[in-house]
Amino acid sequence: MGLGEFKVHATAGNARRATLMTAHGPVQTPVFMAVGTKATVKAMTPEELKDCGTQVVLGNTYHLHLRPGEKTIAKMGGLHKFMNWHGPILTDSGGFQVFSLSQLRNMSEEGVEFRSHLDGAKHFISPEKSMEIQMDLGSDIIMAFDECLQYPATEEEIDKSMALTYRWLLRSKAAMTRKESLLFGIVQGGLSLKHRLKSMEQICSVELPGYALGGFSVGEPIHLMHELLPHVAPKMPANKPRYLMGVGTPTDLIIAIDSGIDMFDCVMPTRVARNGTIFTWQGKVSIKRSEYREDSSPLDPECDCYTCTNYSKAYLRHLFLSGEILGSRLNTIHNIHFYMKLMELARKAIEEGRWEAFRDDCLTRFVKKER
Numbered sequence: 001m002g003l004g005e006f007k008v009h010a011t012a013g014n015a016r017r018a019t020l021m022t023a024h025g026p027v028q029t030p031v032f033m034a035v036g037t038k039a040t041v042k043a044m045t046p047e048e049l050k051d052c053g054t055q056v057v058l059g060n061t062y063h064l065h066l067r068p069g070e071k072t073i074a075k076m077g078g079l080h081k082f083m084n085w086h087g088p089i090l091t092d093s094g095g096f097q098v099f100s101l102s103q104l105r106n107m108s109e110e111g112v113e114f115r116s117h118l119d120g121a122k123h124f125i126s127p128e129k130s131m132e133i134q135m136d137l138g139s140d141i142i143m144a145f146d147e148c149l150q151y152p153a154t155e156e157e158i159d160k161s162m163a164l165t166y167r168w169l170l171r172s173k174a175a176m177t178r179k180e181s182l183l184f185g186i187v188q189g190g191l192s193l194k195h196r197l198k199s200m201e202q203i204c205s206v207e208l209p210g211y212a213l214g215g216f217s218v219g220e221p222i223h224l225m226h227e228l229l230p231h232v233a234p235k236m237p238a239n240k241p242r243y244l245m246g247v248g249t250p251t252d253l254i255i256a257i258d259s260g261i262d263m264f265d266c267v268m269p270t271r272v273a274r275n276g277t278i279f280t281w282q283g284k285v286s287i288k289r290s291e292y293r294e295d296s297s298p299l300d301p302e303c304d305c306y307t308c309t310n311y312s313k314a315y316l317r318h319l320f321l322s323g324e325i326l327g328s329r330l331n332t333i334h335n336i337h338f339y340m341k342l343m344e345l346a347r348k349a350i351e352e353g354r355w356e357a358f359r360d361d362c363l364t365r366f367v368k369k370e371r
C-alpha cells in the first residue's frame with residue numbers, strides 16, 4: 001500500500017474495516033488512539049502500550065510547543081525518537097487546547113495570540129505556525145488548524161467560525177510541505193445538521209488523505225452527537241478515513257463505528273484509571289468500593305491483560321486508597337488494554353459479518369449501572 005492509501009476490506013452497513021498506510025506503518029481501523037499529550041501516555045511505557053495493542057499515539061502541538069519546544073524535540077531527532085515510540089503518531093493542531101487551556105488574548109484572521117498557562121509568556125499560533133510545529137515534531141498525521149467552538153453556540157457564531165476554519169484549512173494545506181505527513185481536515189458546524197453538512201461540503205471539497213469531525217465532546221449532551229452522527233459521518237468521503245475527535249466511552253465508540261467512524265481518541269481510559277474507574281465487559285467498576293476489600297478476583301474475569309492476570313481487586317483497591325503510583329499504572333494498563341481489545345474485536349466482527357450482533361452485545365454489557 002502507498003503512503004496515505006486507505007483500503008476498505010469489509011463493511012457492515014455504515015461500519016468499515018479498513019487499513020490506513022502511514023510513514024510509520026499501517027493502521028488497522030476501527031482504531032482507538034492513546035492520548036500522549038506531553039510526549040507520554042501517562043503512566044505507561046511504550047513497550048506496555050505496544051503490549052496492550054496500541055497502534056497510534058497522539059501528541060499535542062500546544063503542550064509540546066510550550067515545553068520543551070518543537071525545535072528542541074527536532075534537535076533530539078523528532079517526537080518518535082524523543083519518546084521512543086516508533087509507531088504512527090498523530091498530533092493535534094493546537095487550536096483546541098489554546099481555547100480550552102490558555103488565557104486567550106485575541107483571535108484574528110491571522111491566528112490566535114495567547115498566554116502560556118505555564119508561565120504567562122505570550123505566544124502566537126496560526127495555520128502556518130501550527131503546520132511548522134507539527135512538521136518539526138515529525139508527525140505522521142497532522143491536523144489542520146481549526147477553531148473549535150464551545151457549546152452552546154449561536155447559529156451566527158457557528159457560521160462565522162466554520163468559515164474561518166475553512167480558510168484556515170486552505171492555509172494549513174498550503175503550509176504543510178512534509179511529504180511523509182498526512183494532513184487531515186476538520187469538519188465543524190456545532191450541533192446543527194444544516195451547518196454540519198455545509199462545513200462537511202467545504203472541508204471535504206479539499207483533496208486530503210483524511211477528514212475529522214471536530215466540535216464534539218465539548219460539553220454538549222452526548223445524545224446530540226449520537227443523533228447527528230448517522231446523518232453526517234456516512235456522507236464523508238467513503239474512501240478516506242473518518243476521525244471523531246475527543247470521543248469517547250466504550251458505548252460512544254460502538255455507536256460511532258456503526259455510523260461509519262474509523263478513528264477515535266479520548267483521555268477517558270487513562271484519566272479515569274487514575275481515579276479508580278475501570279472499564280470491564282460487565283460494565284464499569286469503581287475499585288475504591290468497600291465490597292472489594294477482600295475480593296481476590298481480577299478487575300475483569302473476561303480480561304487477559306497483565307493487571308487482570310497478576311493482581312486482585314483487593315490489591316488494586318489498596319494501591320488506590322494508598323495513593324500508590326503502581327495503582328495508576330496497573331489501572332491504566334487495564335483500561336488501555338480494554339479499549340484496544342474492544343477495537344480488535346470490532347474489527348474481527350466486521351470482517352466476519354457479525355457486526356450487528358457484536359454491537360448489540362456490547363451496548364447491553366456497557367449500559368449496566370456502575371458497580
Ligand SMILES: CNc1nc2cc3c(=O)[nH]c(N)nc3c(CCc3ccccc3)c2[nH]1
Binds near residue numbers: 037059143216
Ligand atoms: C475531549 N473532547 C474533544 N473535543 C475535541 C474537538 C477538537 C476540535 O474540534 N478540533 C481539534 N483540533 N481538536 C479537538 C480535540 C482534541 C483532540 C486531540 C487531543 C490530544 C491530541 C490529539 C487530538 C477535541 N477533544
Ligand SMILES: [Zn+2]
Binds near residue numbers: 304
Ligand atoms: Zn484487564
